[in-house]
Amino acid sequence: MKKLFIYIFLILPIGLFAQELAIKNSPNFGKTVAVFGGSVSVIPESNTAKAMWEESLDMKITNYGVGGAGFSSLQGKSLQQQIDEAGVFDIYILWASTNDYTNNRAIGEYIDYTEFDGFDKEKLVTQAGGINYCIKKIYELNPNATIYFFTSSKAFNNRGGYDPFDENGMVKYVDMQKKICDLHGIPYLDQFTLGGYNIYNKDLFYRDPIHMNDAGYKKLGELQVAFLAFPN
Numbered sequence: 001m002k003k004l005f006i007y008i009f010l011i012l013p014i015g016l017f018a019q020e021l022a023i024k025n026s027p028n029f030g031k032t033v034a035v036f037g038g039s040v041s042v043i044p045e046s047n048t049a050k051a052m053w054e055e056s057l058d059m060k061i062t063n064y065g066v067g068g069a070g071f072s073s074l075q076g077k078s079l080q081q082q083i084d085e086a087g088v089f090d091i092y093i094l095w096a097s098t099n100d101y102t103n104n105r106a107i108g109e110y111i112d113y114t115e116f117d118g119f120d121k122e123k124l125v126t127q128a129g130g131i132n133y134c135i136k137k138i139y140e141l142n143p144n145a146t147i148y149f150f151t152s153s154k155a156f157n158n159r160g161g162y163d164p165f166d167e168n169g170m171v172k173y174v175d176m177q178k179k180i181c182d183l184h185g186i187p188y189l190d191q192f193t194l195g196g197y198n199i200y201n202k203d204l205f206y207r208d209p210i211h212m213n214d215a216g217y218k219k220l221g222e223l224q225v226a227f228l229a230f231p232n
Contacts, residue, residue, distance in 0.1 A: 023056055026229040028146075030058045031090035036082045036134070038097025040153065040211060041065035048214045049221030056225045062089065070099035071130030072106070080124065080133050088142045094134055096152040096177055098161065098210055100127040101170040110179045127173055131180045148231060149181050149188040153220070154197050157209040162199070164192070187231040194223060 023029065033053070035041055042065035053059045064086060068076035079094060086092075100107075108126025113119055113133050123129035138145050151174045155161030160169030174192045181188040196219065197205055197212075205216030212220065 023229055026057060028057055028059070028091060028228055028231075030060075031146075032060045032062070033091045033093060034062050034086055034089040035065055035093045035095055036079045036086070037065040037093075037095035037150075038069040038076070038099050039065070039067035040097050041095035042067065043211060045207070045212060045214050045217050048217040049224055052218070052221035052225050053228060057228060059091075059228075065095065068099060070097055070103065070105060071127045071134065072100050073124040073130060075099050075103055075105055075130075078130060080130050080137070083134050083137045083141075086138075086141060089145070091146045091148065092138045092142075093148050093150060094131070095150040096174075098152050098155045098170060100130075101152065101161070101173045102155070102157065102210075107173055107176050110176065110183055114183075128176055128180060131177065135180075135184050135186065147184075147186050148228070149177065149186050150224070151177050151188060151191050153191040153195050153212070155210045156199065156202050156206065161209070162197075187227075189224065189227045189231075191220065191223070195220060 035050070040046065042063050050061050054061065064082040066077040066082065069078055069082065070076060071079050073080055076099065106126040108123060108128030110128055111117055112123035112126050112129035113121070113136075117123065124133055135147060138147055152170060155170065160166045163169055164171045171192065174190070178188055178190065197216070205212055205219060207213040
């Protein structure tokens with residue numbers, strides 16, 4: 001028994017050291033990061049997750065998110081506007097909110113505001129057009145930029161906010177987010193599917209139907225760190 005205890009005592013630090021070494025070998029270790037989004041990306045509780053990025057990956061984070069924002073040009077201080085004001089960073093994170101969905105902004109088509117429609121500015125009112133605008137603008141700011149996308153997380157203000165089989169629910173917005181990422185080769189973290197939130201545990205992880213509490217962001221932060229460390 002004593003030998004077993006000594007073995008466990010010795011092997012645990014080695015395992016932790018190996019984990020830390022692996023994280024430091026991440027291509028994103030020590031990078032500068034700009035974050036764009038709505039309230040879910042910028043409320044005080046979200047700092048719980050971002051502190052985990054800083055601690056694990058030594059990231060230097062600048063927040064551009066604004067409460068109420070969406071990708072549609074009609075939705076608050078949109079992510080389009082946020083990126084118009086941004087500088088040069090190593091990594092740009094588009095953190096999708098629920099606002100385009102909850103405010104019934106048009107989803108659009110994956111070709112909105114792309115070379116396929118001649119960059120039609122009338123399509124900037126759709127979620128799809130807004131996402132395509134953001135990606136194009138980032139590459140104009142920094143051709144060497146790395147872009148990552150965090151999809152909308154589940155919301156519990158109505159069935160459509162969390163039911164992936166609701167034909168008129170938020171999953172349609174999330175599916176379009178992922179489709180556009182696939183078009184441009186942008187790695188994405190499917191927070192809607194992988195977040196692990198449901199009607200049975202939402203009271204543990206959400207402070208209200210849309211926004212997570214500190215525990216929720218800690219849970220999400222673990223997922224985000226794993227993704228940001230090795231996104232491909």
